[in-house]
Amino acid sequence: MKKPVFLLASLALIPGALAAETTILDFDAQNFATTPPLVGVTDYWLRKVETEASGQNKNVGRWDDPTLLNTTTAGNINRVADALDSKVSGPVPSGNSTQANELRWSFTDGTPVGPQQDPNPVNTWLRAFCTTRALVVPVFDMNQPISVDIWTKEPLRITLNIRECPNLSGFSVGQAGNISGSVECVGGPENTIDAVAGWPVGSRGGIELMPGIWQTVRFDLTDTSLYTVRTLSGEGLVLPGANSDTLLGLDGFGFAPSYNNIGQAGGVKHEVYIDNVRNGTPAGEITGSMTLQGWDMSIPIKVRVEFEDGSGNIFWGGSAMTSPGGDFKIANNLPDGTYNMYVKTRSGLRKLISGVAVSNQSATLTVGQLLNGDCDDNNVTTTDDYLIISDSFDLTEGDAGYNWRADLTGDKTITTDDYLLLSDNFDITGD
Numbered sequence: 440m441k442k443p444v445f446l447l448a449s450l451a452l453i454p455g456a457l458a459a460e461t462t463i464l465d466f467d468a469q470n471f472a473t474t475p476p477l478v479g480v481t482d483y484w485l486r487k488v489e490t491e492a493s494g495q496n497k498n499v500g501r502w503d504d505p506t507l508l509n510t511t512t513a514g515n516i517n518r519v520a521d522a523l524d525s526k527v528s529g530p531v532p533s534g535n536s537t538q539a540n541e542l543r544w545s546f547t548d549g550t551p552v553g554p555q556q557d558p559n560p561v562n563t564w565l566r567a568f569c570t571t572r573a574l575v576v577p578v579f580d581m582n583q584p585i586s587v588d589i590w591t592k593e594p595l596r597i598t599l600n601i602r603e604c605p606n607l608s609g610f611s612v613g614q615a616g617n618i619s620g621s622v623e624c625v626g627g628p629e630n631t632i633d634a635v636a637g638w639p640v641g642s643r644g645g646i647e648l649m650p651g652i653w654q655t656v657r658f659d660l661t662d663t664s665l666y667t668v669r670t671l672s673g674e675g676l677v678l679p680g681a682n683s684d685t686l687l688g689l690d691g692f693g694f695a696p697s698y699n700n701i702g703q704a705g706g707v708k709h710e711v712y713i714d715n716v717r718n719g720t721p722a723g724e725i726t727g728s729m730t731l732q733g734w735d736m737s738i739p740i741k742v743r744v745e746f747e748d749g750s751g752n753i754f755w756g757g758s759a760m761t762s763p764g765g766d767f768k769i770a771n772n773l774p775d776g777t778y779n780m781y782v783k784t785r786s787g788l789r790k791l792i793s794g795v796a797v798s799n800q801s802a803t804l805t806v807g808q809l810l811n812g813d814c815d816d817n818n819v820t821t822t823d824d825y826l827i828i829s830d831s832f833d834l835t836e837g838d839a840g841y842n843w844r845a846d847l848t849g850d851k852t853i854t855t856d857d858y859l860l861l862s863d864n865f866d867i868t869g870d
Contacts, residue, residue, distance in 0.1 A: 459720060460586065460718065460720065460721055461612045461717060462613070462715065462716070462717045463613045463689065463717055464540070464577065464715075464716040465536060465538075465714060465716075466536070466539055466540055466714060467537070496564060496566055497556065497557045498546055498547045498548075498556055498560060498563040498564075499545070499546060499547070500544070500545040500706050501515060501544070501545060502515050502516060502708060505547055505706025506547065515543055515544045516541060516542065516543035518540075519541070520539060520540075520541040520712070521537055521538040531712055532590045532653065532712060533754075534590075534652070535588055535653045535712075535715070535772075536588075536715065539712040539713060539714040540713040540714065541710075541711070541712055542567060542710075542713065543710050543711070544565060544708075544709055545708045545709060546565070546706055547706040548702050548703060548706050560702025561701055563696055563701065564693060564695045565693065565694045566691065566693050567692055567694065576602050576604065576689055576690055577613055577615060577616065577688070578607055578610045578611070578612055578614050578615070578616040578686050578687070578688060579686070579687060579689050579718040580686060580718055581660050581661075581685055581686070581687050582685050583612075583719045584657050584659040584718070584719070585599060585658045585660075585717075586656070586657045586658075586715075586721060587655070587713060587714070587715065587716045588653055588655050588656075588713070588714045588715045588772055589648060589655075589711065589713055590651075590653045590654075590711070591648045591649075591650055591651075591709065591710070591712075592651065592708075592710040593650055593708070593709055593710075594647070594649075594650050594697030594699050594700055595648045595695075595696065596648065596694065596696070597646055597648055597692055597693070597694055598624055598625060598645030598646070598692065599645070599658045599689075599693075600622055600623070600624055600691045600693050601623045601624075601625060601688070601690055602616075602622050602687065602688035602689070603621050603688075604616045604686075604687060604688040605619060605620055607686040607688075610686055612718050616686075616688045624693055625645075625660065626645045645695070647697060647741070647758060648697075649743060649745070649756045652754060652755055652756045653754065653755050653756075653772075654755060655757055655772045656757075656770065657721070689716070692713070694711070699816075722799050722801070723798075723800035723802075724768050724770055724771060724800065725744065725797075725802050726768050726769075726804070727742075727767055727769075727803065727804030728767070728804070729742060729761070729765050729767070729808070729809060730807070730808045730809070731787045731808070731809050731811055732787070732808055732864075733811050733847055733856065733860040734784075734787075734847070734849050735848060735850065736761070736763065736764055736765045737764070738763075739760040739761050740760070740761050740785070740849070741759070741760055741761075742759055742761055742767045742783075742784055743756065743758045743782070743784070744756060744757055744758070744780055744781065745780065745783075746779070746780055746795075747781070753781075755771065755772075755773055757769040757770055757771055771797075772800065775798050775799065776797055777794055777796050777797070778795050778797060780792045781870060782804075782809070783809070783818070783869065784809060785813075785816055786811055786812065786813050786814055786816070786844070787809030787811055788810045788812070788819075788820070788864070788867060789818050789869035789870050790806060790809055792804055792806060810864045810867060810869075811861075812824055812847060812863070812864040812865070814827040814844045814845055814861070818868060818869040819868040820864050820866060820867050821865075824861055825861060827842060828845045828847075828857050828858055828861060830842060831845040832845075832854075832858075833854070834852070835852045836851040836852070845857060847860045847861065848860070
């Protein structure tokens, strides 16, 4: 699915007044497997999956061996790949454009084997960014959303890295800016779990990605309630209204393990494809409303959606946090058509919504209620879910042994209310 390629040099854009999305990077016109991704014709963007030169990266190992510390020259991959590429392990996953930015690395299990390792596996993070040379970053407008299509083989979380480039007056969105300026990390909405030394994992790891399908991730910096900003080398002044400039540089992306595979024994090898990075107001979005049985809907909860094609294959997905009351908005990049859609939350059994008509990237859903009790998020309620609740019974968030997966009501305390919800739905499988 191709995005239009804009002639950026001819656009006279006024910051804060974009009428539609402007494609910053789509990789379609680049020579695959021969050069790193480019901004314009000759300027490198993500030069490599670099870990050694930056002290912010932790527990990043080599793609070819997750137990080894990465070097700047061996093991990890950053390149443009295409649909015909047979190198390493195959082509760009189908369902999106035929060329994309391919990244490969591993996260170790936290074993302290080198200067970039941390014995606490929770403090694991990769900053994929411009490195070591006088490179450039694409310019974007902070008052408009940044959207990116992404595919990941393993569960993963993504954050946006922003460079406070000076002297961008006169630049247009998508042009190559300068590499100077300090850097901030904008995390996603899940920023209260597993806090480590003042750095909540969510603020570095950001938005959780679903493995094995293309999905659109959107960062809207104007919605300050959804994001936490953490300083890497800057002043923490990247949110709208906090500084005098509206134009910034897109430094790159940050990645952290999913909550499901932090510190996994032997490490995790990651294969990621990034495509269609764009800035501006999207054509549309999937909006809907839902409730989760027994959950206090004044408390936000993440909703995941998956789209099924005419052959019964899941090919696109997305996630968002609910607003109080259960409303949600999902970024997407779907062509017009009619799809079956599945909706799930972390403990809610998956529900099928048939015949969803998407027009101009938009659709409106009324999901209704999801049944509750799936503590281990495998779409079936079994004794395994009972054991998760039992192990945390009568504990409150902050207590030793507390497992947030056992909280089925949102009150951050594990009580008989959680048991009763599971009992009501025991031995049920979601759609």
